Amino acid sequence: MATVLTALVFLILGLFLAGGGIWLAAIGGSFYYVIVGLGFLLTAWLLFRRSGAALWVFALVLIGTLAWAIWEVGLDWWQLGPRGGVVVLLALWLLTPWVRRRLSASGGVIPLAAGVLAALIAAGASMTIDPLDIAGELPTDKVAATPDLGGGDVPAGEWHFYGRTQYGQRYSPLDQITPENVAKLTPAWTFQTGDVRTSADVPETTYQVTPLKIGDTLYICTPHNWAIAIDAATGKEKWRFDPKIAEDSDRQHQTCRGVSYYNDTKVAAGQPCALRIYLPTSDARLIALDAANGQVCPGFAEGGTLNLMTNMPYPKSGYYYSTSAPLIAGGKIIVGGAVNDNYSTEEPSGVIRAYDADTGALVWNWDSGNPDSTTPIGPGEEYTHNSPNMWSTASADEKLGLVYVPLGNQTPDQLGAGRSENVEKFSSSITALDLNTGQMRWVRQTVHHDLWDMDVPAQPSLVDITTDKGVVPGLVGPTKQGDIYVLDRRTGEPIIPVTEVPAPGGAIEGDHTSPTQPVSGLTFMPPPLTGKSMWGITMFDQLACRIEFQNLRYEGRYTPPSLQGSLIYPGNFGTFNWGGVAVDPVRQVMFGMPTYLAFKSTLVPRDQVPPPDGGRGSEQGLNRNEGAPYAVVMGPFLSPLGIPCQSPPWGYVAGADLRTGKIAYKHRNGTVYDMTPLPLPFKVGVPGIGGPMITAGGVAFLGAAVDDYLRAYDVTTGRQLWETRLPAGGQSTPMTYTVADGRQFVVIVAGGHGSVGTKPGDYVMAYTLPK
Template sequence: MTWSTERSEHTTRSRRRMRATERRRPPLALAAALACALALPGAALAQGPGTENGNWTYLGGDAWHTRYTPATEITADNFNDLEVVWEWSATSFGPSTPRATPSYIDGKLITVAGDRRHVVAIDPKNGDLIWSFREPNTFRHDYSMRKGYGKGIAYTEIDGRGVVFISSPAFFLHALDVETGKPLENWGRPVPIDGFNETGTVDLVEDLIADWGPWLAMDRPYDAGQGIPIEIGYITASSPPIVVNDTIVVGNSAEQGYLQTRVENVPGDILGYDVRTGEHKWKFNVVPRPGEFGHDTWENDAWQWIGDVSSWAPMAADPELGLVYIVTNGPTIDYYGGHHPGDNLFSTSIIALNADTGEREWHYQMVHHDIWNYDTPTAPVLMDVTVDGREIKGLFQATKQAFLYALDRETGEPIWPIEERPVPSSRIPGEKLSETQPFPTKPAPYDLQGRTEDHLIDYTPEIKEMARQVAEENNLFNGLFDPPTHTDDPAGPAWNCPGGGGGTNITGPAVADPVNGVIFVSSQSSCFRLQVMPGVDSPLDELEQSGTTHTDFAAVATTVRGSIEQFTIDGLPIWKGPVGRITAIDLNTGDHLWAVPSSDASEAQQDTIRNHPLVQGLENIEINRGRGGNAAMVVTPTLLVAGGLSADNTPMLYAYDKRTGERVGGIEIPGVTRYGMSSWVHDGHQYIIVQLADGIAAVAVPEAAPASGGY
């Protein structure tokens, strides 16, 4: 392919193709959307791919979630000269799971910190704290799950005033002035809890459950301090909302499905609010009710009590089309679905909603009746591509199962065929799986799926035969959609490859070069072993639960991670690597361009392979198989920048030539990168921000250091 470093204007097409089973009605006409955008509060923000004016206003840089910056100061020539110019510690804000991408907005770096999900504004020149916001304490925060999982903030401008939005673990939506961190005046509605301001907040729970059957059946007054009564459900948020023109769209999350001890919960319905006022505009039911599209995919009347199907991953949007793109997880309880037979729309799906009305424009379900924990962990990436001479507004979704789903984001139609292929049935009593699952024909999977003879090392026929014997003797061969087994099954636990850890997972969202139509996907070749048991036998009953009830349905008995790599030929791995990789895919053709290990295997691991007697004298031996885990990444006009580990276990920031995958630079950083990066320009210098275990670090040219005075 021919690469370009110049941004181009993509031709807008008026083509609208209809699929009656997946589309509700055509999206907003482009001309009307543009006319509206000029008058809307977020109109000053970037509408297309890539950041503008050096800012990083969305979690993914832009609404398209490309994590692409056009900044050019950092190059292959100076990458090895970069320095950590400052660090900011979040330890004073309490414990957290470091998964936030800081946003850079007109001279302030804004992120979240700690299990209270403080919002903090930081001086991008030196890392000094400018202001912070802390939500008042509530009982519902105390019992909330995923407290430290906040990934960032949302932002817009209202009449020229910058406004930051945050959804909290207690499931409140706050609007803050970007200059001061104070709650916005005349916005939202009063919350009757001590410590809350009169304005600047919306109680999301109140709108979520207002028409929910189990809540209405309780027939009691709503208590804002408690939120959802814990005996019927729980909800939280782990990703920020997203602003789409004059609407702020809010997703949610629940407890991890492998830790749940009941089948009843509140559905993770999507909420929309007016950006200017905080007024509730709409709610989209992720578990369709009678008369709604998809209701017939829930048998056993499960729609009345089933929960989750939440949107815990971040969202993407196309403001010009007026669409927001939401990815969902499975229903309550990850690995057993006998209590909710059917395909279960809109679980494990991509949903395109009209951001103004909340109406479904189209959807695509990636896993029917998901009992593999194949929920979608990252936001879709939007990008315009040219396929066989056709200009297409694309949507590309990386997944735990190492498929990249390529869809037209206007219509939901696959760009390349996606085939429904037969998959195994379950031997667990009461479980009724879908007979088929969707398999994209292009692009090819970007990591190992299942384990077959094609995945065995083949340095020589004799070595491959030895590897085959190890795999066969230990019952290691398996298929992508092999279902979990029961604890009484003599076959033992089922292999699940990739397992619930991916493939792609939370910490390594895909990034893209929208100029050339190339996506970069981080993945790992991990496996789980899966068995389920009756819920009454579950060890979860012995854990301290936050008010949950217990169930007689199945619970997870075994989820062993990565153990398939432990089977070797006297230390020589039997499976092809790398075990953690970055893959570049040209989305104009669907072809893979290159794949490289995302980290270096340890010196000990490399020595074991290098010195193994079976490979002595052989060429093209895979010495560096990398490491498991996903890489945090960001894209520039010439580079792919990614976190990783060196062979001596040093945390590194690496630069790759994005055309070839060649590593062209690397610098030591204070800790392992934990989530997607951001890159922006302040006072004439380009910065790269990496999220660490206890804070963030800013990487830039030496001239950007606080003591140097810059230019």
């Protein structure tokens, strides 16, 4: 009976492999699955006949599979395992007495056992090496004796801006925590906000805030835009403010990445609203709060609140709001906003506005649709609709009088027909504006004619860089496509060279592609995908991924969207996203978390778009693009089992020398502990969204990965030094500070990410070294 059942299993598996293999081969893929499928079918036939030749045949299948797998991927365990795991397990089953003894002859035992032994040896060897790991060290010399840490006069033990200073370095000069003692970090306190995700929330409800620390107080916001002040030493609540945000199913994002702090020197110290916290809300308000007690500051704007929908075209509820912290620089609040990607062609403007931080009066507005006129527009006038926007945070150099704006793409992101000259110029760029007037000083575009939603997603980091020509005021701009632009922030000219390379053509009728695209000399751009890159837990879902890969249009980076369905890699999730990178201004190095996840993009003609079915909260799935000739279906490239079709690693930690543009190391980051039904601590290298923070002590801190951990790394080598389990997803950026007794704390918010699917929560977690 065992032999018959075994033969039946081989028959079913053989039919699947042979049938799928013929399909794959017919569309240009590997012939391996046809061959191995026939081997399974022949083995099944021989088992039905109780012939010992079945062992010989399957020994050939096993040895051939091993040779093919090593030829395709080398000794990479995470790619070898899915290719050969099922075959090895079936070979072991055939060697069991209750199968082998029922065969007419068993002369194939030795070759089959030898094949199993060879496979186990290859597996053992592959587990000891990582052919994709880049091992190296960043330079440790202190290049800058007196580094410029950014404006704002931020004390060493505080964190006044989203990126700590106006420079957005995400670097702290604190050095109490070091590679030698970081493993001794213990919980100091835990605070729960009470703002938890509900079933009424849109899918993209996320907790991404980086706290500020001013004096003895932390200031945070929550996904529903509560502002809360917390004692930095004890974690006790001081005050909270609820702006009463209404639910809105048309809102694409429900998040708050940070509040802004301002010291109003025109108000006497200790008086109400001398120190202010500015709270952006998801219903397009900016509210000024007294940092001492959370009361609204009535002298700011209209009763303490700016209405960011003023002068906006198409002022539809839920279509425009601020998800990121405004930047305070030069006595001004620099405000951008998020628009709902791919909802409609009738979107609000991406205008950048500067308001007087004392009064809330509009000082200037830079509208990329009308870039030369920055004088505040009057009542009844409107900004250019549907223009490239800044949904992230700006950075500024007050000494140069410049503010640096990371711009997104015009929606619909995948359709470029009819874009204006200004959209073509400013879309997906880093643009420098005069801090006092808003006039454009320079623009550096990172994607030409963007059809892929490759917004510049992160705050540029400003750091002075030592070159052969002396010290140059630099700017480090990470991008979704993996390029790190290292520019002279005075002019926008590259410090590390940028070249133009040929790009795929063949856009849909009426559209076009750029013949070339820029590539920075410092890039984390992944190699192009091939059939060999396809992955699965088993050979069966890997076969399904290979078939889909062959059926998609893919010609490398910047393959245009299509009716057929195009593979976009890196996908619009980004190699880097809003978390950006952290830079050390002393050593002039950077630390980041490149992520690799392919997406699919399929255009849908308007007459084939189904009618609306209610709320629209997510960027994945059907994006309707109302008013455009095509909708688009987008989402990650996943197997039938819901895991990425491309082989891991999907996430790394990496370090690069900003003086040379050389990548020193890349190591797999994160485990599948929270990605699988069983909590398996396999360090595959998983995706993440969030940002890093580094310290003068030589330690980098990062949550972000889709397993729920906060980790510490050696900045020099990238090797993990410490980790702690978080009670929810850590898709935020940690920060650090000191308290009155001198102890250094590290804080991260753990609340999960709606569309990524990590565990929701409402936690603020603080860690410190034992006294």
